Amino acid sequence: MKRFFLILSLLLYPFLLAAQDKIRVLVWDEQQPVGKKVYENFPGNFIADHLRTNPRLEVSTAKQDDPELGLSSETLAKTDVLIYWAHVRQRAIPEAKGQEIADLVKAGKLAFVPLHSAHWAVPFMICMQEKAAQDALAALPEEKRAAAKVVYEGRIQWKKAGEFDRNFAPWRYEFDPDGNVTAFVQRPNCVFPRCCGPGQPAEVRIIHRKHPICQGVPPRFTLDVTEMYDEPFGVPEPDTVLFTENWKGGEFFRSGCLWQLGKGLVFYYRPGDQQYPVFANAHLLKLLENAAMWLGDQVVAAP
Secondary structure, eight states, X not given: OHHHHHHHHHHHHHHHHHHHTOEEEEEEEOOOGGGGGTSTTHHHHHHHHHHTTSTTEEEEEEETTSGGGGOOHHHHHTOSEXXXXXXXXXXXXXXXXXXXXXXXXXXXXXXXXXXXXXXGOHHHHHHHHHHHHHHHHHTSOHHHHTTOEEEEEXXXXXXXXXTTXXXXXXXXXEEOTTOOEEEEEXXXXXXXXXXXXXXXEEEEEESXXXXXXXXXXXSEEEEEEEEEEESOOOSXXXXXXXXXXXXXXXXXXXXXXXXXXTXXXXXXXXXXXXXXXXXXXXXXXXXXXXXXXXXXXXXXXXX
């Protein structure tokens, strides 16, 4: 009998391992009606349908009109990678929910992938203010770091950047008479001075060719038509720029940016727009699939 169970266990082991090794991906979509003009079942579902072709990915979807905005604590606890499509209803997401997502990223329990216009999503802006605070503390001498306080200046806002704004004005320090440090961190606005239509071709250039997210994608390829964003991008300096985009007018954007936030990762993925069939490009879908796999592996492997 023991021999029978041993043989059975050996036979079932690959299937049990595969089940444990699944990466749970949630594709969240604001679901604006304009998106249906190009993507019959909305951009989020289009992306999810592609990701479901990968047997390692366990893909579910949610939308902003679902109960608890489709982002309940229970849902997030069952998610390894959150892919997030948002556009014009950004203000409806409470800061507390954005902070919850940022805290899960910092704890290594969630990887966050905001897409395109989700540069103005509340969870992304809070992740970026947390990254700015992390950078401010890291710049202090080690003996000052543990006792330092962080105070955020300004507020989350949706305000277009000035034509000559810097990428990001980082932080300043104040010292009390006892030598204790307070880091005053400006909340990043996460926007840029120039953008939008009309749609035009863009060249995508892979910068970090050896990174797992960029595998299986040519070093350069062209998008037939897409919306334009132009630097400077008002965010903390990325830890890694994976790819960029260029337009015929000389516009340039860091379109694939990766930040280490605490124990977790945030990957901003700019290509998109719901008015053009950008996600029909096989290379862009490959980048997203690679990102779901690699980011998910980091979460699954975390202690």
